[in-house]
Amino acid sequence: MRYFSTLRARFAPHYCIYIGFFLSALITWPILARLEAFEWFHDYSRAHEDWDLDEFAMLIINLTFALLFSVIYQSRRLKRLWRERDALRAQAEISARYDPLTGVFNRRAFKEVLGEAIQRQAADGDSADGARFLALLDLDRFKPVNELHGHSVGDATLVAVKERLVREIGAAGVVARLGSDEFVMLFDASSDARKVERATQRLVYDLAQPIQIGEVMVHVGVSAGLVQIQSNDDVTEVLRRADKALFQARSQGRGLYAWYDETQDQQSRNRTQITADLREAIANGDIKPWYQPIVCSNKNKVRGLEVLARWQHPVRGFVSPDVFVELAEDCGLIGAMGQSILRRACLDARDWDESLTLSFNVSGLQFNDPNLIPSIQEILVETGFPAARLILEVTERSVIDDFEEAGRKIGELKDIGVSIALDDFGTGHSSLACLQRLPFDGLKIDRSFVTDISEQTQNQSIVAGIVTLARGLALEVTAEGIETAEDLAFVRELACEKAQGFLFAKAVPAEQVTALLQSDWAAFGQDAETAQGV
Template identity: 40%
Template sequence: MSEGADPSGQRNTQDFVGLGIIIASVLLFVANGSSVLHDFLQALATGSRPQEPMLGTALILNIALLLFGWRRYVDLTREVDQRREAEETAHKLAHTDPLTGCLNRRSIGPALQDMIQTARTTGHEVVAMMMDLDNFKRSNDVHGHQAGDAVLLHTAERIRAILPERSIMARLGGDEFAFAAIYDPDHAEAIDRLMIRLNASIARPVDVDGMSLEVTASIGLATTTPGDQAILAETLLHRADLAMYQAKKAGRNRYCWFEQNMESELRFRSELERGIREGIPRGEFVPYYEKQIDLDTGELAGFEMLARWKSPKHGLLSPELFIPIAEEIGLISELSENLIRQALRDAREWDPRLTLSVNISPLQLRDPWFAQKLLKLLVEANFPPHRLDIEITETCLHENIGVVRTLITSLKNQGIRISLDDFGTGYSSLAQLRTLPFDQIKIDRFFVSNLGKNKDSATIIEAISSLGRGMDLPITAEGIETPEVLDELRKFGSFKGQGFLYGQPADADAVRALLADREMLPSAPEVEAADETPRSATA
């Protein structure tokens, strides 16, 4: 076939040739078949020579042409069927998800638009729903992709079983689904009942190869309204997606309706994401330092590093606003390493007796190279490891105790101190405290700040204090904000403490000025001499 030839045109030509052969054969057979066949059979019976030998040969040729035409017809029929099946398969692959059989991201938009138009003609409305399985990626990583596929299949089946007739459903990718239904606006409460059933059904355990896997779902809803006649499917799905994000933000395993203010919140979040990406290389994220005080002597014992963002547009921002976003967009490691690098340079100039405490994100602990990265930062800053205190939250123990144990052992072997932060929030156990070589525990600020107001807080702090004495673990109390809280805390033993009672967190320049006033900024030779002894002791 020459380049640019049309295969379909060639096939059509061949079809016409085959059809012409069959028609000509039939006409020949009808025209002289009976007489020639009688002469041919009589010659065979008597052994004589046929009266019309040429017509006999033509008859045989005619029969051969009929057989050829019939075979060609069968081949063409088979080819047409195969072509139809291939087209149907290609259409299915292009418009459906191969795992669940749902529609896919490409086809949900047109299907939803058709549904909206159909609903308008009958006076009904359409509700679109976006759903994401909570913590599915973590479960998929732990149990394997086969178990994850089984969860997705069971989830799709449960959704189908609950959705009303004429609903549409799509898997957009990963663990994200979209579905839509037509409903009567006079009975909108039926949608809420549907969502309650849906959340409950998805939350039921899924049995896979003897394992019981539990997942939940966050669902966002958006609906057409009688006054909005020109709404597009893309707009409806976008609104449902915003509502789903709010459902996750509100605690997961729930559903949330779209509200107009969600648009501005999304724009603000997108602005923050862009600002974080651009601000890290610009050095906009800086360490601030909160004092840590020995409550028995009142002396300064060290500082805890706290992250701050000096945003050119929004001013000084606290970590509660940007740390979760940095974790979600995968920049927390880069952000944290930059802050630790700056903090080590700052703390290098302090009195060698002062320690530096640094909080580590749970996501960083999943990095198998985290310990090596931290040691590299220590070497770059020429900072003695024994002055660094890494704080790990109890949440990290709940996620992966094996990885945490390996990391703690690796860091302690280098002389770094390890603290268990936010102790008392309910994740760790006595067994974990015995098996993990922590150097210190820190009481969660909620219990400390409520001393004198909440009897349970006093009971918990007393129990933690007794535990610390029994296991010979020093304790730091966070959240000391008033003299009354300090007086109550001293009743339970000896602590290090930190909180707003001792001043607000300050930047590096303010800390340096403070230490200079207290004569706690030794000269460079003194710092090097003080650091050499611990360094050789840990070698």
């Protein structure tokens, strides 16, 4: 006990030092550990085991100063890191909202600004004073600038364009860059339609002038689509309408502007929807072949049938071929549709009278398709339909671009046994050249020369000349557009071999062809006037 009392008396004055040492060790542990100071301290203490406590006290004091220094150092370091973090955050915010080249809002930020403007307009109502207008602009000849002068000149051009837009719209408006060469301007609420239109006119004129970039003179232009914002709009709808207006402006030429046209937009939407339905209809085989008879005008007998595409839409009803054939060409579906219809027609006609031919229209895109001949061969083999009974009708537009290639293709088609006829003869600019240079088997006089021919003296001379020409070239002639007894009488006088038109029959589906073929065609030889009801 006495030993412990002596020990306590000896160490009592140093309790505070021990406690300070302990706390300092706890606080400085992470730092010292990081600096690997404890290993040093262990080695150092082993080397100085004979030190007195006052020396330990001095050591603790030194460690305390080291701790304070470390805390101050770490505090300053953290403040610097915080400042750097804030700067990076601010820079990231700028990059996220502003276009790095021009310094104006980017697409993301502009959508936010436009959304806020729509909300304010909704709160104020669609009054004339609170209406907002938007202009979507696209440079007309910007791509050649990059190609000819490099991207540095292109970038400088975009900056120059931005400056002109900002100068025109003023501080109250908003300019943003949405894409490569696409800008948008949001006019302030004080602008009316007339001011917006005049500002756009000035921009169109201004940007049509040369832009000096260093030693290079750059020529660009701009097209613009204008739209008025409604309080019930959303951002996507406003930009969609502006894009439609821009498309309308560009479709009319360069350096123009156009207001959004709801009627045209609705037509465009209908076209888009019909195209989607058409794609599905072709895949499902809903585009069906119908058949119109081609009659031997002097023998009162059906010589063949022309295949015509028909589409009965489940909602829209009957869709005109003038509509969906053009759409099929525009969206690249004409080949698939043509093959589907021809395959179905060959299957239908295979069991009809072997003397009947099958005429099938081939569009320009189909004729120039490298897969045309292999696909026809495949269909003929698959269906078992004789190639000699198939007549392909092509127009002048299909062959006029390259007579040599057209002649080669026609020759290959004739080699497999298919006949080729020139359709719509007389409506093109080089119909005679087509007959001179290409090996056609027949031609079809366009209906515009035949219908009501008894009242068209000039057409009578033209048709008579065509028949004489064809006879001299040993070509079989078909006159289409026969709608009256007088039309039929005239072509019979000319000894035109075949006739086609509503006087005989309109196109009918496959299930009605048998009944059509059993009609009293002899009545046309006795009294064509009474046969119009056939």
